Amino acid sequence: MKLIKKGAEADIYLASWNGQTSILKIRKKKEYRIDSLDQRIRTLRTIREARLISESKSFGITTPIVYFVDERKCMIYLQLIHGKLVKDLPPKKIITISTEIGKLIGTLHKNGIMHGDLTTSNFILSKNRLVILDFGLAQKTDKIDDYAIDLRLFKEVLNSAHVQIMEDAWSSFVNGYRIMLGTHVTEKVVSQVSIIESRGRYANVI
Ligand SMILES: Nc1ncnc2c1ncn2[C@@H]1O[C@H](COP(=O)(O)OP(=O)(O)O)[C@@H](O)[C@H]1O
Ligand SMILES: [Mg+2]
DSSP: OEEEEEEEEEEEEEEEEEEEEEEEEEEEEOOOSHOOOOOOOOOHHHHHHHHHHHHHHHHOOOOOOOEEEEEETTTEEOOOOOSGGGGGSSSHHHHHHHHHHHHHHHHHHTEEEEEOOOGGEEEETTTTEEEEOTTOEEOOOOOHHHHHHHHHHHHHHHHHHGGGGHHHHHHHHHHHHHHHHHHHHHHHHHHHHHHHHHHHHHHHHO
16 A cells, blocks of 8 residues: 555555555544544545545446445545546646536535535546545535635635636636636625625635
8 A cells, every 4th residue: 555645634555445446535533533533523524525426427427436345444445546636737737627626516516515625735636537536525515605615725726826827716616616606696606705705805814
């Protein structure tokens, strides 16, 4: 088993599942939490991630196949997706792919799921298909405010990691989102993003 990424919440390994190479995501124990609570949180997130990955598949979102879930050990075996993280694509490509990201997120929201961690490290471009990863913080919700939190995070990521293409990538994302959710809902969510942003600015002042 080879460690390929150490995250804040989980470690990602290249592992073998039934003889084929796969990804193993293990949620680590947090020493600062009370043991029983820690076990509960990790188990819950593991189950939730596996469930929401599968549910998203049911309405056409491309996500890794879940091979196996070990609730007690907080492990998920996932299909290994070959390709490049969107974060590492050339800037021009990120602008065009942002429309696809917008469509994907629009589809998730349309079906009552927020992703919760919309960074460009959570998308892999694989053979011209865009695959979405990491449902560890995803949840079922019908609140405009939650959808706006998704969009706001994506905008922030563009602002910090892809600042030279921020404006173009953002409008490309919103166009994709609009295709799935229509003008009315899109305007509501985007204006909620502005409200959250202005709250943030206010908080910085005081
Ligand atoms: N199914 C997968 N196929 C290929 N790479 C993956 C897969 N799942 C995770 N990764 C890689 O591991 C990284 C972290 O995985 P992720 O599920 O996002 O965990 P974290 O919660 O730590 O962000 C991803 O950015 C990606 O590079
Ligand atoms: Mg991630």
